[in-house]
Every structure is written in C-alpha cells, then in structure tokens.
Amino acid sequence: MKILEAMTTLRCCEDFSMERLELLGDSVLKYAVSAHLFMTFLNKHEGQLSSRRQETICNATLYRLGIERRIQGYIRDAAFDPRRWLAPGQLSRRPCPCECPVNSEVVTEDIHRIDDKSIIIGKACDKGHRWICSKTISDCVEALIGAYYVEGGLKAAFAVLKWFQIETEIEEELIMEALSSASVRNYLPKVDVVELLEAKLGYTFQMKGLLIEALTHSSQQESGATYCYQxxxxxxxxxxxxLITRHLFLSHKDTDEGELTDLRSASVNNENFAQVAVKHNLHQFLQHSSGFLQDQITEYVNSLESSSMDRASLLSSGPCRGPKVLGDIVESIAGAILIDSKLDLDLVWRVFKPLLSPIVTPENLELPRFRELNEWSDKNGYFIGIKCENRGDSTMAILNLQLKDLLLVRQGCGKNKVDAKAHAASLLLRDLEEKGLIIPRNASRVEQLEKNSGTVKHCNNVLDVMDTQNVAPPRQKEVAVLSTTTPGSVLDKPLVVKVKLSKGGPRISLYESCKKLQWPMPTFEFVKVEPSVCSSSCGSSQKVAPQGFAFASTITLHIPNGDVISLTGDGRADKKSSQDSAALLMLYELQRQRRFQVQEV
Structure with missing residues (x-):
C-alpha cells in the first residue's frame, strides 16, 4: 500500500498521495548522503561537503535517476476516468488520437514550458503517452525512499537508495576512522567543560574529543586549534x-503535507535551535576567541529574557535573531553524539527529545507573521503594499493594507528585508486583531503573561516595539496610520487596462488592476437562469448550455471610500464564462466613470 501511495500524485484525487512520504523521504535522503560524505571525506571542509550533498540530492539528479529506473511508467498522475476504461478486447468509444511527437511511453516536461494548452498533465493518449512534470518524477523518488523507510527502517531505505544508484553505504572501517581522527583532540585542559556538559546532556562520550570539536568555534584556529565544529x-x-521529521510524521498521521511542512519548518531552523541553546545554557560551553561574537550572544540572551515577560515584544516581531553559532552548536553536538554512538539515531533522539521539548504541534503552530498577514489578505480579497528602504545598518519596511473603508499603514525595522517586513506585519496583525477582524491565536498566552507580570506596558506604535529590540527607530514620527484616503480611490488620470477577450481575460485584467490600485478584490455570486442560446466565452461564438440551464454572475466591487458597484453579466454556459461577462461589464462601467481606459487586445 505504501508503494502505491508513493506513486500517486494529488491529481489523482484519491484519499492518499505521495506528499507526506516525499517529505519524509527528503529527510532520509539528506541524512543518508550527509553521513556517507562525512565518513568518506574526512579531509573535506563543510563547504565542500555541502556542495557535494546538494549535487546528489537536487531535483535534477533525482529526476535523472528516476528516469534511468523507468519509474515514470508506474506513476499515477491523473484521476481515474471510467469513460475511458476498457475491458480486454474492447474498443474505446472516446478515442484520444496520439499527436505526441515522441516515441517514449512518458513525456516529461516542466509544466511551465508547455505552450500547447490542449495538453493535459497526466492524461494518456491512445498510444499510452503521458505528459508528466519532471519534478513529479523527482518527488516520486523521494516518496519511494520514504515508503521503504516507514516499512523497513534505514536498512530498507538504504537498499532502495542503492537501487537508485545513490552511494550511501558506510563501512565499519569508515566509522572507526572517524572516531580515531577525533581521538587526537586534547580535552584534558577542558575536562571540567566536558563533564559539566555531559551531565547536562545525560550522555557520556566514549570519545571526548568529539564533544570538544563540537564546541570549538573557528575563531579558535587563530590560537592554534586545527579543528572546529563546522x-x-x-x-x-x-x-x-x-529525527524531527520522523517524530512529526508518526505523531500527526492525519496532518496533511502542507501543515506537516510548516511544523518541520518551525522546528528545524537555526532560530529554534538557538533558543534551545540559550534555554539549556549550552552557549556557556562554546569555545571561541571573538569579543564581537560574545557581545552578539549576550545581546541575544538578554533579549530572550526580556521578551519572555514583555507583551510589547511578544506582539511585535519578537526578539532579535540569534547568532548562527548558537544554532550551529546544537547541530554539531547532535553530530558528535551520532559518531560517538556509531550512528545510533535512536540514542541521539533519546538525548535530544528532552532538549527540544516542547516540540511544536498543529495546535500551537505559529506561522511567520508576514506569511500570516499575506494569507489572511488573500483569503479576504485584499492586497498588501510593500516598500522597503535601507537606513544605515538596518532596513525599514512600510506595509499598507487597504480595507473597504480604511487604510492601515505600519512600518518596522530589522537587519534585513525579511525581518523588517515581519516586524511591520506583526503590527498590522495586531491592528486587525483589535478591530475584531482576526482572532489572536495566542490570546490566552498573552493574557496569562499580563496576569503573571502585573502591569504591562502597552505597545501603541512601532517606536515602543523597537525600543525592546534595540533597533534604530524610523525617522517618521507617526508610524501607525488609520486613514480614510488611499491613492487608488482618487485617480489623476484613467488607468489604462488591456483586456483579452479570451476565456479568463477580463477576470485577469480586473484582478491586476485592483492589485495595482490596492482595491479590495471584487466578489462574484452566480444564479441559474433560463436555458437559452448563450455564449461560451467573451467572444461571439454561441452554444446551447448542455446542462439545460445557464449561469449569470453578479459582481460587486468596493471602491475604497467611494461607491459600491454591483452589476450582473449575461448568461453563459459555464460559471467561469459568466464571471468573465460580469468582469467585462465592470471594466466598461469603470471606464464610463473615467477611472479606467479599456483597450481590447
């Protein structure tokens, strides 16, 4: 059953697909290749190992290996069509003549490169040719690796990797050689460091030099060290x-691949590992010779301690990002335990599960703030205006969100565009929460913080928030704008709108125009009308609605601080065409109001 699941794509519309197994297989492949490279090339540095790993696990390589093993012929990439099912000896009543310029069984091509709109991905012609995206084949390779891992563990996964001709076998001699290379690390001057950390981890190293290597920063090489944790x-x-992907996969069996990916992203990232390092005081064992690095670590530790009780910091983008070295030493310690235990993954998990707890669950998963704002805007038909500019060592981002009758503007600062946009997005989300448009997912947690800390300073604007993050404040005095005027509501001259009259053209033109002006997206409602001869598209071709009735769509557009326009288009044979009719009518109405200048192309 797992093999069938690994060969089935979402296009089949089944109750199962390869998505979850692909996510797990991706982690298994990454681990197997990484361990093999680490053991095989003891003299290669981290950059060289990463380059070799990427070359091995990239989609292009997996696609080539999948094609060589001819797995494309087994992939299920289209929903079952009972009208084309044939018993032996029968002839099809719905023939699909072959017009494919190929001789192979499956045609693989990136979906974005296909210009012929008549081609349907996954659908076979009478000669058995199917168009399949190249990424589908590489995803299937990963899904098969995941399926074998679920059913037979690492031994089975390594067997299928060998079948795909991916070199991952690790001989016992390679493990012993890696251990012997660590035995030359001199740990006697740091025996107290080793013993204290072993007690904290609950694991005693057989080869103490591995732990010393895992804690040694590259700045120590200036003092004569010949190794570092990289x-x-x-x-x-x-x-x-x-380990984390396996835990999430087995713990949340009913969670779809999208949410499972979000859970893994929230758990497997440098910032999360940096917080783990600070929580368990692992940073105190770091061996380095950099005063600047020490200042960064101290600043980050202080910011975490202050934000744990500061509501303003909690509602903003949170504390500043941790130095990469903090997350790195958590990973390097995991690597050291794996080598010391001779590749015992279960032992590593027993050591690290308490350190990583609590591990994120679907109930307490928090998306990145800008993504959360973006998804809410898409769902509700709003557009976000974004403007970023450099301010010395920091970046300022200005986000504006045009609602139906209100313009919200917030700005935030950060070390880069990502941090700055996250900062501003968190403030916009708070504004939406205060207006009752969003229910805060962490409401109970915030209330508990207020209760425990007594009086809490309330954050009224971005300046208050940035004070808690040690970020230079923006130059503007007023950063939170609740305005009733938006640049898109009053136009100096009509907006030129080019419209294609083919199916989908009017809707796309109206959508792009609303996005450019930051108007809320128009909404459609359709009703069934009397069966009649009706147009199948925006063109002049006519056909009778085959289902015995037609569709007429009513479009409603809210112009910010202006009119609410509602129009009903002509009856059409299908819903999409009826929406095109209504959208075209709206475009010409906006032209009549001298807001648009419509040009048919």
Whole structure:
C-alpha cells in the first residue's frame, strides 16, 4: 500500500498521495548522503561537503535517476476516468488520437514550458503517452525512499537508495576512522567543560574529543586549534532533520503535507535551535576567541529574557535573531553524539527529545507573521503594499493594507528585508486583531503573561516595539496610520487596462488592476437562469448550455471610500464564462466613470 501511495500524485484525487512520504523521504535522503560524505571525506571542509550533498540530492539528479529506473511508467498522475476504461478486447468509444511527437511511453516536461494548452498533465493518449512534470518524477523518488523507510527502517531505505544508484553505504572501517581522527583532540585542559556538559546532556562520550570539536568555534584556529565544529554541524543538521521529521510524521498521521511542512519548518531552523541553546545554557560551553561574537550572544540572551515577560515584544516581531553559532552548536553536538554512538539515531533522539521539548504541534503552530498577514489578505480579497528602504545598518519596511473603508499603514525595522517586513506585519496583525477582524491565536498566552507580570506596558506604535529590540527607530514620527484616503480611490488620470477577450481575460485584467490600485478584490455570486442560446466565452461564438440551464454572475466591487458597484453579466454556459461577462461589464462601467481606459487586445 505504501508503494502505491508513493506513486500517486494529488491529481489523482484519491484519499492518499505521495506528499507526506516525499517529505519524509527528503529527510532520509539528506541524512543518508550527509553521513556517507562525512565518513568518506574526512579531509573535506563543510563547504565542500555541502556542495557535494546538494549535487546528489537536487531535483535534477533525482529526476535523472528516476528516469534511468523507468519509474515514470508506474506513476499515477491523473484521476481515474471510467469513460475511458476498457475491458480486454474492447474498443474505446472516446478515442484520444496520439499527436505526441515522441516515441517514449512518458513525456516529461516542466509544466511551465508547455505552450500547447490542449495538453493535459497526466492524461494518456491512445498510444499510452503521458505528459508528466519532471519534478513529479523527482518527488516520486523521494516518496519511494520514504515508503521503504516507514516499512523497513534505514536498512530498507538504504537498499532502495542503492537501487537508485545513490552511494550511501558506510563501512565499519569508515566509522572507526572517524572516531580515531577525533581521538587526537586534547580535552584534558577542558575536562571540567566536558563533564559539566555531559551531565547536562545525560550522555557520556566514549570519545571526548568529539564533544570538544563540537564546541570549538573557528575563531579558535587563530590560537592554534586545527579543528572546529563546522563538519559536525553539517552532519548534525541532517541528523536533527530526520529525527524531527520522523517524530512529526508518526505523531500527526492525519496532518496533511502542507501543515506537516510548516511544523518541520518551525522546528528545524537555526532560530529554534538557538533558543534551545540559550534555554539549556549550552552557549556557556562554546569555545571561541571573538569579543564581537560574545557581545552578539549576550545581546541575544538578554533579549530572550526580556521578551519572555514583555507583551510589547511578544506582539511585535519578537526578539532579535540569534547568532548562527548558537544554532550551529546544537547541530554539531547532535553530530558528535551520532559518531560517538556509531550512528545510533535512536540514542541521539533519546538525548535530544528532552532538549527540544516542547516540540511544536498543529495546535500551537505559529506561522511567520508576514506569511500570516499575506494569507489572511488573500483569503479576504485584499492586497498588501510593500516598500522597503535601507537606513544605515538596518532596513525599514512600510506595509499598507487597504480595507473597504480604511487604510492601515505600519512600518518596522530589522537587519534585513525579511525581518523588517515581519516586524511591520506583526503590527498590522495586531491592528486587525483589535478591530475584531482576526482572532489572536495566542490570546490566552498573552493574557496569562499580563496576569503573571502585573502591569504591562502597552505597545501603541512601532517606536515602543523597537525600543525592546534595540533597533534604530524610523525617522517618521507617526508610524501607525488609520486613514480614510488611499491613492487608488482618487485617480489623476484613467488607468489604462488591456483586456483579452479570451476565456479568463477580463477576470485577469480586473484582478491586476485592483492589485495595482490596492482595491479590495471584487466578489462574484452566480444564479441559474433560463436555458437559452448563450455564449461560451467573451467572444461571439454561441452554444446551447448542455446542462439545460445557464449561469449569470453578479459582481460587486468596493471602491475604497467611494461607491459600491454591483452589476450582473449575461448568461453563459459555464460559471467561469459568466464571471468573465460580469468582469467585462465592470471594466466598461469603470471606464464610463473615467477611472479606467479599456483597450481590447
């Protein structure tokens, strides 16, 4: 059953698909290749190992290996069509003549490169040719690896990797050689560091030099050290990836692939590992010779301690991002334990599960703030205006969100565009929460913080928030704008709108125009009308509605701080065409109001 699941895509519209197994297989593949490279190339540094790993696990390589094993012929990439099912000896009553310029059984091509609109992905012609995206084949390779891992563990996964001709076997001699190379690390001057950390981890190293290597920053090389944690961090990254992904896969069996990916992204990232390092005081064991790095670590530790009780920081983009070294040492320690235990993944998980707890669940999953704002806007038909500019060492982002009768503007600062947009988005989300448009997912947590900390300073604007993050404030005095005027509501001159009259053209033109002006998206409602001769598209071709009735769509457009326009289009044979009719009518109405200048192309 798992093999069938690994060969079935979402296009089949089944109750199962390869998506979850693909996510797991991706982690298994990454771990297997990383461990093999680490053991095989003891003299290669982390950058060289990462380059080799990427070359092995990239989609192009997996696609080539899948084609060589001819798995494309087994992939189910289209829903079952009973009208084309044939018993042996029967002839099809719905023939699909072959017009494919190929001789192979399956045609693989990136879906974005296909210009012929008549081609349907996954549908076979009478000669058995099917168009399949190249990424579908690479995804299937990963899904098969995941399926074998679920059913037979690492041994079965390594067997299918060998079948795909991916070199991952690790001989016992390679493990012993890796251990012997770590035995030369001198740990006697740091024996107290080793013993304290072993007690904290609950694990005693057989080869103490591995732990010293996992804690040594590259700045120590200036003092004569011949090693650092980077190679172990390369391995530990893959180790924690497979362990956490396996835990999430088995713990949330009813969770779809999209949410499972979000759970993994929230758990397997440098920022989360940095917080784990600070929570368990692992940063105190870091061996380095950099005063600047120490200042960064101290600032980050202080920001975490202050934000845990500060509501303003909680409602903003949160504390500043941790130095990469903090997350790296968590990964390097995981890599060190794996080597010391001779690749015992279960032992590594027993050590790290308490350190990583609590592990995120679907109930407490929090999406990145900008993504959360973007998804809410898409769902409700609004557009976000974004403007970023550099302010010395920081970046300022200005986000504006045009509602039906209100313009919200917030700005935030960060070390880069991502942080700045997240900062501003968190403030916009708070504004939406205060207006009752969004229910805060962490409402109970915020209330508990207020209760425990007594009086809490309320954050009224972005300046208050940035004070808690040690970020330079923006130059503008007023950063929260609740306006009733938007640039798109009053136009200096009509907006030129080019419209294609083919199916979908009017809707696309209206959508792009609303996005450019930041108007809320128009809404459609359709009703069934009397059967009649009706147009199948925006063109002049006519046909009778085959189902015995037609559809007429009513479009409603809210112009910010202006009119609400509602129009009903002509009856059409299908819903999409009826929406095109209504959208075209709206475009010409806006032209009549001298807001648009419509040009048919």
């Amino acid at each position: 190679r172990l961090e390369f391995l530990g990254d893959a180790v924690l990836d497979i």
